[in-house]
Amino acid sequence: MAQEISLFASALGDLFDKTDFYTRKEWARFLGVEESALDDWVHDRSVPEGGKLWMILDLMRVKDIPKAPFEQFEAIAQRPAIEVSPFGAFLAPTVAAYIERSTFVALGESLRFLSREQQSRVLRGSWDKDAIDTYLQAQ
Numbered sequence: 001m002a003q004e005i006s007l008f009a010s011a012l013g014d015l016f017d018k019t020d021f022y023t024r025k026e027w028a029r030f031l032g033v034e035e036s037a038l039d040d041w042v043h044d045r046s047v048p049e050g051g052k053l054w055m056i057l058d059l060m061r062v063k064d065i066p067k068a069p070f071e072q073f074e075a076i077a078q079r080p081a082i083e084v085s086p087f088g089a090f091l092a093p094t095v096a097a098y099i100e101r102s103t104f105v106a107l108g109e110s111l112r113f114l115s116r117e118q119q120s121r122v123l124r125g126s127w128d129k130d131a132i133d134t135y136l137q138a139q
Contacts, residue, residue, distance in 0.1 A: 013042035050102020
C-alpha cells in the first residue's frame with residue numbers, strides 16, 4: 001500500500017513539476033543538492049533547509065510562471081506545520097516561520113565575522129538606511 005504524501009510535500013512537488021520552470025535535474029543544480037534530495041523532499045523522507053525553500057520561492061516570485069502552484073504552496077506554508085507535514089514539529093509553528101527563521105539565522109551567521117563597517121555595507125543592499133542605522137546603534 002502506497003503511503004500518502006503530505007500537503008507540504010505535494011505542494012513542493014508541484015512547485016518543481018507544474019511551473020515548467022526547471023527540470024528536477026536543473027532544480028538540483030540550482031539548489032546545490034543531489035537530485036535524490038528533491039525526491040526525498042517530495043516523498044516526505046526529509047525536508048529541505050529553510051534557505052533552500054527561500055531560494056525556490058524567491059526565484060518563483062520574479063519569474064513568469066503558472067501562479068497556482070506558488071499560491072498553493074504559500075497558503076500551505078501559513079497553516080500549522082503539524083497539519084501539513086510529518087516533520088511538523090521540526091518546521092513549527094508554520095513552514096513560513098521555518099523559512100524566515102532559517103533565513104535570518106543564515107544572515108546572522110554570515111555577518112558574525114565581519115566588522116561593523118562591512119556588516120553595514122552588506123545590510124545596505126537589503127534594508128533602508130534608517131533601519132540599518134537603528135540596528136547598528138542597538139549593537
